[in-house]
Amino acid sequence: MSLSEQDWTQEEQRVHKVTEKIGVHMERLEAEVGLVRSDVVSIRKHFWDEVTVDFSTTDGAVETIASLKQQAEMLSERERSHRHSSAALMKLKRLYRTPYFGRIDFVERGERREEAIYLGIASFLDEDTGDYLVYDWRAPISSLYYDYGPGEAVYETPNGTVTGDMLLKRQYVIRDGHIHYMFDTGLTIGDELLKQVLSRSSDAQMKTIVATIQKEQNRIIRNDYSRMLIVQGAAGSGKTSAALQRVAFLLYKHRETLQADQMLLFSPNPLFNSYVATVLPELGEDNMQQTTFQAYLEHRLGDSFEVEDSFAQLEYVLTGSESEDADYTARMSGIAYKSSVQFLHTVQSYKQRLERAGMLFKPIVMGEKEIVSEARLHERFYAYDAAIRLPNRLELMRGWLKDLLDDFAELEKHEGWVEDEIELLSSEDYHRAYRQLRRMQGGRGATFDDFDKERDLLAGFVVRERLRPVRADIERLAFVDMAGLYRQLFSDISADSPQPLHWPAICEQTHCALAAGKLLYEDATPFLYLMEAVQGFHTNNAVRHVIVDEAQDYTPFQMEVLKRLFPRCRMTALGDLNQAIYAHASAYSDIDPIADLYGPEQTEVIRLHRSYRSTREIVEFTRGIVPGGDAIEPFTRSGAKPRVVRVSDRGSLHSRIAAETERLLREGYASVAIIAKTASESTLAYEALKPLMSAPLRLMNPSSPELAQGPLVIPSYLAKGVEFDAVLIYDGSGGQYGRESERKLFYTACTRAMHELCIFTLGEPSPFVLAQPSDSYDFDSSPA
Numbered sequence: 001m002s003l004s005e006q007d008w009t010q011e012e013q014r015v016h017k018v019t020e021k022i023g024v025h026m027e028r029l030e031a032e033v034g035l036v037r038s039d040v041v042s043i044r045k046h047f048w049d050e051v052t053v054d055f056s057t058t059d060g061a062v063e064t065i066a067s068l069k070q071q072a073e074m075l076s077e078r079e080r081s082h083r084h085s086s087a088a089l090m091k092l093k094r095l096y097r098t099p100y101f102g103r104i105d106f107v108e109r110g111e112r113r114e115e116a117i118y119l120g121i122a123s124f125l126d127e128d129t130g131d132y133l134v135y136d137w138r139a140p141i142s143s144l145y146y147d148y149g150p151g152e153a154v155y156e157t158p159n160g161t162v163t164g165d166m167l168l169k170r171q172y173v174i175r176d177g178h179i180h181y182m183f184d185t186g187l188t189i190g191d192e193l194l195k196q197v198l199s200r201s202s203d204a205q206m207k208t209i210v211a212t213i214q215k216e217q218n219r220i221i222r223n224d225y226s227r228m229l230i231v232q233g234a235a236g237s238g239k240t241s242a243a244l245q246r247v248a249f250l251l252y253k254h255r256e257t258l259q260a261d262q263m264l265l266f267s268p269n270p271l272f273n274s275y276v277a278t279v280l281p282e283l284g285e286d287n288m289q290q291t292t293f294q295a296y297l298e299h300r301l302g303d304s305f306e307v308e309d310s311f312a313q314l315e316y317v318l319t320g321s322e323s324e325d326a327d328y329t330a331r332m333s334g335i336a337y338k339s340s341v342q343f344l345h346t347v348q349s350y351k352q353r354l355e356r357a358g359m360l361f362k363p364i365v366m367g368e369k370e371i372v373s374e375a376r377l378h379e380r381f382y383a384y385d386a387a388i389r390l391p392n393r394l395e396l397m398r399g400w401l402k403d404l405l406d407d408f409a410e411l412e413k414h415e416g417w418v419e420d421e422i423e424l425l426s427s428e429d430y431h432r433a434y435r436q437l438r439r440m441q442g443g444r445g446a447t448f449d450d451f452d453k454e455r456d457l458l459a460g461f462v463v464r465e466r467l468r469p470v471r472a473d474i475e476r477l478a479f480v481d482m483a484g485l486y487r488q489l490f491s492d493i494s495a496d497s498p499q500p501l502h503w504p505a506i507c508e509q510t511h512c513a514l515a516a517g518k519l520l521y522e523d524a525t526p527f528l529y530l531m532e533a534v535q536g537f538h539t540n541n542a543v544r545h546v547i548v549d550e551a552q553d554y555t556p557f558q559m560e561v562l563k564r565l566f567p568r569c570r571m572t573a574l575g576d577l578n579q580a581i582y583a584h585a586s587a588y589s590d591i592d593p594i595a596d597l598y599g600p601e602q603t604e605v606i607r608l609h610r611s612y613r614s615t616r617e618i619v620e621f622t623r624g625i626v627p628g629g630d631a632i633e634p635f636t637r638s639g640a641k642p643r644v645v646r647v648s649d650r651g652s653l654h655s656r657i658a659a660e661t662e663r664l665l666r667e668g669y670a671s672v673a674i675i676a677k678t679a680s681e682s683t684l685a686y687e688a689l690k691p692l693m694s695a696p697l698r699l700m701n702p703s704s705p706e707l708a709q710g711p712l713v714i715p716s717y718l719a720k721g722v723e724f725d726a727v728l729i730y731d732g733s734g735g736q737y738g739r740e741s742e743r744k745l746f747y748t749a750c751t752r753a754m755h756e757l758c759i760f761t762l763g764e765p766s767p768f769v770l771a772q773p774s775d776s777y778d779f780d781s782s783p784a
């Protein structure tokens with residue numbers, strides 16, 4: 001629809017008027033922020049001037065504490081106010097540059113007058129008239145913009161449904177107070193604008209999408225009733241984007257009760273964490289908490305075991321070969337089994353059996369001396385009423401053991417070694433003992449003037465110090481032999497359940513790793529689950545919403561652990577079965593294990609079929625790689641066809657890749673990723689390519705904290721969730737991507753490309769390439 005000159009003039013004038021008002025408000029707020037800041041500085045500087053310190057009398061102490069408290073409260077109130085007004089100022093600054101991006105004219109049923117609603121990243125009120133000059137994109141009425149085109153339209157408010165007619169829907173690109181583009185649109189949110197947005201060059205940070213949210217994405221963002229929302233969507237369909245705008249939406253809708261630190265995102269890797277970290281701040285919200293499942297495993301098990309990480313497992317899986325290595329074959333079978341629902345059920349029934357028999361304990365010892373034998377622990381445990389749950393029995397045992405330890409300590413005081421230790425006490429220890437004694441007696445009458453008493457107290461101190469680690473072990477239930485219980489589980493399976501292939505070798509591998517103090521990645525979560533089932537599940541009630549990105553990579557065990565860990569939270573799980581790259585992927589032939597987590601009543605599944613990231617040509621090529629790919633719809637943005645470049649030796653491979661990278665950089669692409677299959681192949685590629693390039697090349701590995709700008713080399717599994725202007729597959733030959741299990745990895749790597757995709761192959765291309773229609777890519781086998 002073409003817009004008249006008058007429209008342009010009016011709209012320009014409005015932008016001018018609104019930015020002017022925002023400017024006035026900003027100036028006022030800037031002054032306010034300055035004042036509050038100087039208050040904070042001054043209170044911090046003169047904190048002690050205002051406090052009269054007097055601890056010589058009880059009244060003096062009470063007064064001192066009261067004045068300290070008052071001073072601290074005043075400081076924290078000023079600090080809060082500073083944070084608040086600084087955040088408001090930041091928001092206004094953003095609005096000043098881009099006050100709004102959309103407009104709808106809406107007339108409510110039964111009303112005469114239409115209202116023009118302008119949408120921006122935050123609301124802005126005209127103080128003189130009380131009118132909204134800009135509506136927050138998350139306000140109830142703003143959903144009209146995302147859900148409807150001109151015509152009848154409906155939106156939900158807390159007071160019910162509002163129906164009416166949308167007379168106009170207009171989009172703007174406003175930068176620094178000037179309208180760059182403006183057009184009226186139909187039902188979808190301007191394909192034109194979306195095309196422009198998607199055509200731009202990517203960088204190391206994800207962008208907000210509020211101006212161009214699509215209807216199906218809006219359903220995800222505004223869904224506020226399901227306990228579990230599952231988003232199953234094609235690569236590049238906006239799952240992560242929708243989830244992040246959803247966080248912003250929920251923070252807005254529940255602003256009285258929900259804070260950013262009560263929302264937690266589980267990311268596939270730390271690189272991804274940094275990639276998405278700017279989205280919420282750009283929307284004027286604080287960032288939510290971000291972590292990885294691996295970090296959680298480390299936190300829970302890292303003190304007792306060396307926990308293998310998921311990437312080390314993947315490296316093993318991707319570099320080994322079934323035909324050459326029996327260990328490898330057994331481990332692959334073990335990974336699949338240990339990640340299965342069947343194994344989850346086996347662990348659950350094992351736990352039930354432990355209620356009646358089979359618990360294993362470690363004797364409680366001090367050095368060589370046994371304080372409580374294994375047999376006694378065992379006997380005590382099964383002496384409790386069988387109806388008492390395992391964790392509760394252990395809780396009772398903990399109390400019992402602490403009492404036993406006190407009795408033991410009392411007797412131990414008279415042993416010869418104690419006398420020797422007292423003799424050896426340094427003056428520092430002696431003073432510690434004295435201070436401890438004072439503390440225990442509440443600071444009253446503690447003196448070392450009586451020799452016997454002194455000896456007794458020092459003996460108590462010495463024994464207590466010696467028993468400190470024993471007490472700590474009892475506190476953390478270390479007397480339960482968890483490694484033994486996990487090992488025993490495997491003998492149990494031998495007895496009465498169906499066993500996977502290569503069972504003896506799987507048991508052997510598990511035992512060896514445990515004996516070396518290691519937990520293989522596939523064992524870590526089952527082990528944690530068993531530990532929690534026996535000792536009691538850790539829970540976190542503070543977190544109210546958990547978002548699991550790349551949920552297809554989570555095993556049923558991991559999902560179960562998350563469910564139990566966050567019993568009060570709602571969950572959003574984002575996944576794409578076509579990108580299930582782990583060896584345990586067969587655990588999900590569909591999303592059932594995730595869908596079953598909270599049951600159908602509490603679960604909603606939304607599917608996204610449209611892919612926005614890549615050009616039509618790239619989507620048309622990549623969707624052929626995966627089963628069911630026909631359902632993936634490309635967005636109407638065109639670019640060059642993917643290229644397949646076949647070379648015959650590694651030297652040409654490197655020179656061609658270097659030349660291609662340089663070309664792409666010259667053409668203005670900011671992010672060019674050379675994606676290798678594994679970390680070891682990435683290192684090899686990096687070392688060879690670095691000297692051939694004029695631009696600085698970066699190597700990404702599992703411990704890289706953030707995605708580098710510019711050209712980089714990255715292992716395929718680390719590129720998950722992120723995107724690049726151009727992707728060069730380092731070696732897409734049949735040798736590298738030939739096994740069925742590598743299909744999804746190859747798909748994941750190729751779908752990282754936004755504008756250009758080039759697959760280099762050393763020899764025969766992968767069967768996943770050759771299976772594509774030959775007109776879906778350009779083939780080049782000429783020498784460099």
Ligand SMILES: Nc1ncnc2c1ncn2[C@@H]1O[C@H](COP(=O)(O)OP(=O)(O)OP(=O)(O)O)[C@@H](O)[C@H]1O
Nearest residue numbers: 209212213214235236237238239240241612613721
């Ligand atoms: N409505 C939209 N408006 C503008 N850009 C969008 C929109 N939806 C998605 N995009 C863009 O498409 C790209 C892919 O989005 P995103 O990473 O959220 O997809 P995804 O489904 O999580 O992808 P993957 O599963 O492949 O990691 C991003 O650049 C994102 O900004």
